[in-house]
Amino acid sequence: MNKKTSIWHIIVRSGLVGGLVSFYLAAIGIVETFSLRNLIGTTISIGMVFVASGIVAAGLLTARALQKEKFAKGIGASMLSGVVASLPLLFLIFLIEILVIQRADQQVVFNWRNMFVNFSPGLEGLLTFGQGLALGIPLLIVFCAALGAFGGLLVLLPNHWRLPLINGLVWTLGIGVFSENVAQIITQIAGRGLVRLMFQQKSLHPVAALIIFAGAFVFTYSMVHKKVQVRWTNLPSSRQKQGRVVGIVLGIILLLLLPWLVGQFLSQALFIVGLYIMIGLGLNIVVGYAGLLDLGYVVFFAFGAYTMGILTSAGPLGLSNLNFWTALPFCVLVGLIWGFLLGFPVLRLRGDYLAIVTLGFGEIIRILATSDWLAPFEGGPQGVLHIPNPVIFGYTMNQPQAMYYLVIAGSLLVAFVTVRLRDSRLGRQWMAMREDQDVAEAMGINLVQTKLLAFAIGAAFSAMAGGIFAARLGNIFPHSFNLLISINALALIIVGGLGSIPGVVVGALILVGLPELLREFTEYRLLMYGILLIVMMLFRPEGFVPELTRKRELHAKDEGFIDQNMEAVETTKS
Amino acid sequence: MLKQRLERFSWVDIFLRLFQVAFIVIIVIGVYNTVTTARYTGAQWATLVFAGLAQGSIYALIALGYTLVYGILLMINFAHGEIYMAGAFTAVFLAQYLYNIGILDSNPILGIVALILLAASVSTVIAVFLERIAYRPLRNAPRLVPLITAIGASFALQYTFRGLYGAEFRSYPTVNVLRGLVNVFGFKVPLVQLVVLGAAIVLMVALYIFVERTKMGRAMRAVSEDKDVARLMGVDIDRVIVTTFAIGGALAGAAGVFNGLFRPQGVYFFMGFFPGLKAFTAAVLGGIGNIPGAMIGGLLLGVIESIFPNLILEGLGIPSANQLRDAFAFTMLVLILIFRPQGIFGERLAEKKA
Numbered sequence: 002m003n004k005k006t007s008i009w010h011i012i013v014r015s016g017l018v019g020g021l022v023s024f025y026l027a028a029i030g031i032v033e034t035f036s037l038r039n040l041i042g043t044t045i046s047i048g049m050v051f052v053a054s055g056i057v058a059a060g061l062l063t064a065r066a067l068q069k070e071k072f073a074k075g076i077g078a079s080m081l082s083g084v085v086a087s088l089p090l091l092f093l094i095f096l097i098e099i100l101v102i103q104r105a106d107q108q109v110v111f112n113w114r115n116m117f118v119n120f121s122p123g124l125e126g127l128l129t130f131g132q133g134l135a136l137g138i139p140l141l142i143v144f145c146a147a148l149g150a151f152g153g154l155l156v157l158l159p160n161h162w163r164l165p166l167i168n169g170l171v172w173t174l175g176i177g178v179f180s181e182n183v184a185q186i187i188t189q190i191a192g193r194g195l196v197r198l199m200f201q202q203k204s205l206h207p208v209a210a211l212i213i214f215a216g217a218f219v220f221t222y223s224m225v226h227k228k229v230q231v232r233w234t235n236l237p238s239s240r241q242k243q244g245r246v247v248g249i250v251l252g253i254i255l256l257l258l259l260p261w262l263v264g265q266f267l268s269q270a271l272f273i274v275g276l277y278i279m280i281g282l283g284l285n286i287v288v289g290y291a292g293l294l295d296l297g298y299v300v301f302f303a304f305g306a307y308t309m310g311i312l313t314s315a316g317p318l319g320l321s322n323l324n325f326w327t328a329l330p331f332c333v334l335v336g337l338i339w340g341f342l343l344g345f346p347v348l349r350l351r352g353d354y355l356a357i358v359t360l361g362f363g364e365i366i367r368i369l370a371t372s373d374w375l376a377p378f379e380g381g382p383q384g385v386l387h388i389p390n391p392v393i394f395g396y397t398m399n400q401p402q403a404m405y406y407l408v409i410a411g412s413l414l415v416a417f418v419t420v421r422l423r424d425s426r427l428g429r430q431w432m433a434m435r436e437d438q439d440v441a442e443a444m445g446i447n448l449v450q451t452k453l454l455a456f457a458i459g460a461a462f463s464a465m466a467g468g469i470f471a472a473r474l475g476n477i478f479p480h481s482f483n484l485l486i487s488i489n490a491l492a493l494i495i496v497g498g499l500g501s502i503p504g505v506v507v508g509a510l511i512l513v514g515l516p517e518l519l520r521e522f523t524e525y526r527l528l529m530y531g532i533l534l535i536v537m538m539l540f541r542p543e544g545f546v547p548e549l550t551r552k553r554e555l556h557a558k559d560e561g562f563i564d565q566n567m568e569a570v571e572t573t574k575s
Numbered sequence: 576m577l578k579q580r581l582e583r584f585s586w587v588d589i590f591l592r593l594f595q596v597a598f599i600v601i602i603v604i605g606v607y608n609t610v611t612t613a614r615y616t617g618a619q620w621a622t623l624v625f626a627g628l629a630q631g632s633i634y635a636l637i638a639l640g641y642t643l644v645y646g647i648l649l650m651i652n653f654a655h656g657e658i659y660m661a662g663a664f665t666a667v668f669l670a671q672y673l674y675n676i677g678i679l680d681s682n683p684i685l686g687i688v689a690l691i692l693l694a695a696s697v698s699t700v701i702a703v704f705l706e707r708i709a710y711r712p713l714r715n716a717p718r719l720v721p722l723i724t725a726i727g728a729s730f731a732l733q734y735t736f737r738g739l740y741g742a743e744f745r746s747y748p749t750v751n752v753l754r755g756l757v758n759v760f761g762f763k764v765p766l767v768q769l770v771v772l773g774a775a776i777v778l779m780v781a782l783y784i785f786v787e788r789t790k791m792g793r794a795m796r797a798v799s800e801d802k803d804v805a806r807l808m809g810v811d812i813d814r815v816i817v818t819t820f821a822i823g824g825a826l827a828g829a830a831g832v833f834n835g836l837f838r839p840q841g842v843y844f845f846m847g848f849f850p851g852l853k854a855f856t857a858a859v860l861g862g863i864g865n866i867p868g869a870m871i872g873g874l875l876l877g878v879i880e881s882i883f884p885n886l887i888l889e890g891l892g893i894p895s896a897n898q899l900r901d902a903f904a905f906t907m908l909v910l911i912l913i914f915r916p917q918g919i920f921g922e923r924l925a926e927k928k929a
Contacts, residue, residue: 029738110676116668118741294719296726346594346913348587352718353651357855358912361905364852368902373895449587488726495723528734534727535709538720 011066012078016085016149019059024089026051027128030119031525036127038521039204040177047178047521048127052090056145059086060152068156076153083149087142090128094138097125161225169218176213177205182518185264256409260402268401270517272473275408276466277513280490281497281505282415283462288491289500289548290428291455292435294356296487297343297363301460303370303482304339305332305467310385310477311378318378318385325391329468336464337457344456348449351438363487370479384478391472404473411469415462416502422458431455432500485527489513492530496537498544507546595914605887614889621762623881629768629837631877632775636830637854638861638869639782640702640823646799646864647819648714653725654705656851657732658824661701662694663831663842664736667745669693670835674748683752687832695828701732702824703817711813729848737844744843747835767837778829779870782822786866791818799864849901853880856908862918872918880904 026032036048060079067075097120100113105122114120129137155167176183180203184196199209233241260268280302287295311320312328323331347358369375371382379385390399391407398404422428430451433441442448471477489512497508512533516526537544609615637659644652670690673679679686709728713721753767786792797805798815806812834850835842857876861868883903888896911918 025735029735031738111668111672116740119738292719294722345587345590346909349591350912350916353722354912354916356722357651357852357859358909360852361909361912365902365905365909368899368905372898372902374893374899449585488730491723491726525734525738527730528738531727531729531731531734535724535731538716538724538727539709539712542716542720 006066008067008070008078012063012082013085015062015066016059016082017089018062019055019057019082019149019152020086020089021055022058023052023055023086024093026055027090027093027124028117028119029528033119033121033124033127034524035521036123039202040174041205041210042201042207043204050174052128053148056083056086056148057152057155059083060149060154061156062152063149064153064156072157075157076150079153079157080146080150083145083147083152084142086149087145090141090145091138093120094125094128094134094141096120097122098134161222164225165218165221168221169214172217173205173210173214177210179518180205182263182267185267186262189262189264257406260405265401267518268405270514272401272405272408273517274509274514275405275412276470277490277493277509278412278506279408279415279466279469280463280486281494281509282412282419282502283459283466284490285459285494285500285502285505286419286422286431286462287455287459289494290423290431290435291452292431293452293455294352295359295456295459296356296484296491297359297361297366298459298463298490299482299484299486300343300363300366301336301340301463302467302470302486303366303479304335304460305464306471306477306482307370307379307385307467308332308335308464309468309471310388313472314385314388316385316387318380325389325468325472326393329465332464332468333461336461336467339464340457340460341453343460344453348452360484360487363484367479367482367484370482379479382479384476385471386476388471388475388477390475404469408469411465415465418462419502427451427454488530492534494544496533496544498547500548501544501546504544504546504548508544511545591913598910601891602887605890608890608892609886610890612890615885618762620882621760622764623885624878625759625762625764625768627878627881628874629771629877630881631857631874632772633830633834633873634850634854634857634876635870635873636775636778636826636833637850638857638873639779639866640827641855641858642861642863642866642869643795643819643823645858646866647795647816648710650710650718650721651725651855652705652710652820652823653722653851654709654728654732655702655823655827656847656849656854657729657736658698658702658705658847659827659831659850659854660842660844660847661732661736661831662698662824662828663835663846664740664745664844665697666690666694666828666832667747667835667842668740670747670832671745679748680751683750687750687836690832691829694832695825698828698831699821699824702820702827705732706817706820711816729851733844733848740844742844744841746839746841749839750836753836765837771833771837775830775833778826782826783866785822791815795819852908853904856904856911859908859911859916859918862920865918865920868918868920871920875919876904876907879907 032048032051034048035051036046038047039045040047040050059082063079063082064075067078070078100117101120102122102125104113128141130140131137132140155163158166180200184200187196187199199206205213233244236244259271263271280298283301284295284298287293287298309325309328309332311318312323312331313321313325315322343359343362347355350358370379373381375381376383390397391404392398396403398407430441430446433444433446434448434451438448441451493508493512494505495508496512497504497506512530516522516529522529637655640655640658641652644650644655670679670686673686673689705728709724710721713724750767753770755766756763757766757769758764759769786795794805794810794815795818797808797810798812802812805815831842853876854873857873858869859872860876861870861872863869880900880903884896884900888899893899
């Protein structure tokens with residue numbers, strides 16, 4: 002934005018952007034769906050938070066553009082931008098009014114409700130606070146102005162007020178959204194009484210919300226005030242090291258105790274997160290290190306699961322009735338072999354062609370798995386049934402908590418192998434190949450061998466996860482191995498940061514863990530994935546926990562690493 | 576000389592060659608068995624071929640969108656299938672309305688043109704919007720970045736339309752005039768298939784003339800040749816790219832209406848994904864970036880998909896071969912990309928890209 006952009010231009014622009022976001026969320030039904038789910042008391046629902054988010058964003062954007070202006074001017078502008086942001090919502094109310102409500106009792110040829118399924122009187126009621134149009138519309142505008150000003154505050158306040166405010170909000174909303182899970186944890190630790198005090202059904206009690214907000218606020222305020230971060234960096238390095246060791250030990254203890262703190266349901270969620278960490282680490286080798294975009298990665302997961310199923314199943318398809326521990330190495334082996342076999346034909350392909358071919362492989366194998374042709378071997382659409390749970394020292398691991406330990410052990414093993422590989426000669430070859438294949442080849446790297454090893458090792462990790470998955474579920478069906486698993490895995494390593502191991506963990510927690518907890522969001526899960534992928538690529542392509550080289554590469558221009566000539570080279574190459 | 580050649584011939588090549596030969600042998604055996612056992616009559620084959628052509632013309636229209644965008648940006652617009660869905664899904668409501676008030680039967684040409692216009696404009700708006708929001712800011716990013724954005728956009732669009740119009744299937748009404756069979760070379764062919772094929776061909780010819788004869792078409796070709804030089808010659812790159820997306824979107828929208836006219840299965844939010852992939856296959860088959868290639872590739876893919884399960888798989892004794900129909904399209908895709916990535920007609924763009 003150039004300097005001459007007038008303040009009105011900024012206000013209107015950010016207002017419309019924010020308002021359209023709210024309009025969009027309302028039109029696709031998120032707002033009404035979540036209006037039933039109360040967050041705090043019986044007045045504030047998740048749906049309202051969604052509507053408000055767009056308006057707050059409008060104020061935020063305005064204030065960001067006017068950061069250098071005076072405080073009062075900035076707040077005034079954000080407030081106005083909130084008013085502008087209410088316009089799309091008013092338009093939505095208008096549409097619902099004339100298209101749906103006014104025509105409700107007439108005989109109509111074209112029923113708009115049939116097309117726009119979410120343009121309901123209920124939505125209009127929500128947007129006008131159930132007060133009718135005459136009172137509701139002014140009320141909405143006032144609220145929007147307040148929310149816009151609030152968005153401005155979030156940017157313009159000085160840091161020692163701003164951070165506590167944001168933290169307080171995040172904690173209150175977070176506990177409200179995850180109320181069920183928080184309630185479970187509290188029940189495990191402190192018993193039912195406290196839960197009854199804090200929550201009314203799924204919603205936070207207003208007083209409890211206030212206490213949480215105040216607590217987070219005061220805590221952050223004192224942290225900022227005491228300059229904790231600065232003091233930490235000023236500590237002598239030996240003390241810092243000690244501190245870190247203590248942190249790691251605490252982390253490990255927490256990791257081991259976790260399933261007993263959170264109960265069965267959350268342990269199952271953690272199990273799935275762990276599974277995706279294994280898959281993500283495998284895909285990370287292929288995509289993050291070797292730079293080969295693979296969209297058919299689910300294939301290897303499926304091979305692992307089916308190998309486990311066929312080797313151990315007690316049903317008619319079971320071949321050998323091996324136990325879990327002897328079958329698992331076979332899963333890994335099958336993964337290796339298939340990674341090798343499917344990697345072979347695509348050796349000569351690069352970039353997006355590779356992506357599409359692997360996607361094709363994934364679909365071909367899924368179609369074959371569901372067909373009648375192969376049904377005598379792997380069950381066709383009926384799948385493989387009666388796969389036993391793993392047994393260790395006579396103890397059957399049929400509880401989610403037990404499987405949690407198994408999958409954590411697996412993830413740690415895979416992470417360890419990944420780290421060792423990354424720092425090995427092979428790892429450096431992968432990364433050289435990722436940066437530039439031709440140069441890598443010229444440097445004497447055997448591309449065939451390097452690529453095949455990337456495919457095979459990545460596949461082996463995924464197959465191992467598949468084996469564990471099959472043993473946990475007991476029955477496997479071909480339709481559970483669909484494209485979405487590949488997309489999930491890809492999205493999580495991208496969101497975490499390509500090539501970064503902590504990134505995989507963070508990505509799995511965000512993209513797999515959160516949706517497991519937020520059952521209500523299932524319907525909108527993929528929408529959020531899609532939007533998240535776009536937003537990440539636009540604003541933070543290196544991911545949340547980026548690997549250093551990749552971050553530099555993607556932000557080379559901002560940091561001035563690349564001069565004019567290099568830039569010219571880059572553009573001709575692309 | 577021979578020694579040099581042998582040295583350059585690596586074991587990867589040998590393996591790929593064997594793979595190729597094995598495939599050809601399988602296909603030949605399958606075809607031989609089917610033909611010698613005379614499982615189907617000539618009329619049955621003709622029915623399959625015409626159905627394949629009609630389906631293929633839809634693939635071709637979508638494929639043109641991939642090819643146009645790829646020719647100019649060297650980028651696979653993974654969300655193009657969703658652009659097709661957007662048009663088809665929106666127009667179904669108008670189609671039901673027009674059917675209810677009787678226009679679709681009393682004045683079918685007007686009705687169908689209205690449907691195509693609506694679908695094309697919705698698809699165009701979505702395509703242009705997508706370019707503006709998701710692709711333009713990333714034009715100079717590393718190659719993987721816009722591809723990932725496109726995958727994200729694909730899911731975001733699917734679920735946006737699911738939220739907007741609901742998750743159920745909606746069917747296009749049957750147009751009475753298009754019912755019935757026509758005699759072509761002594762074979763009875765459903766009229767609707769011929770109409771779809773004909774309309775698609777008209778659109779494709781119009782596109783070809785646009786690209787070859789108009790000023791904007793020349794600018795498009797210039798940009799696909801060399802962006803920087805085109806800019807120096809005074810071509811407004813942004814405008815050309817937006818136009819490209821718009822044309823691709825409009826063709827995809829029209830394809831959506833044709834699809835609705837001759838397939839009664841109904842439309843829903845996920846309908847664009849597999850046709851999108853198959854249309855991409857068609858674009859690759861004809862040589863991506865090559866406009867006539869995409870047209871012929873689409874028709875070819877439609878026919879292959881229609882007759883190959885019966886022609887090859889049944890000959891090999893595989894039960895319920897039609898279950899594997901979709902696998903065929905993807906196998907084609909894999910084989911072409913591996914063995915002849917430049918497509919049947921070959922296109923310099925494939926080399927430039929590598």
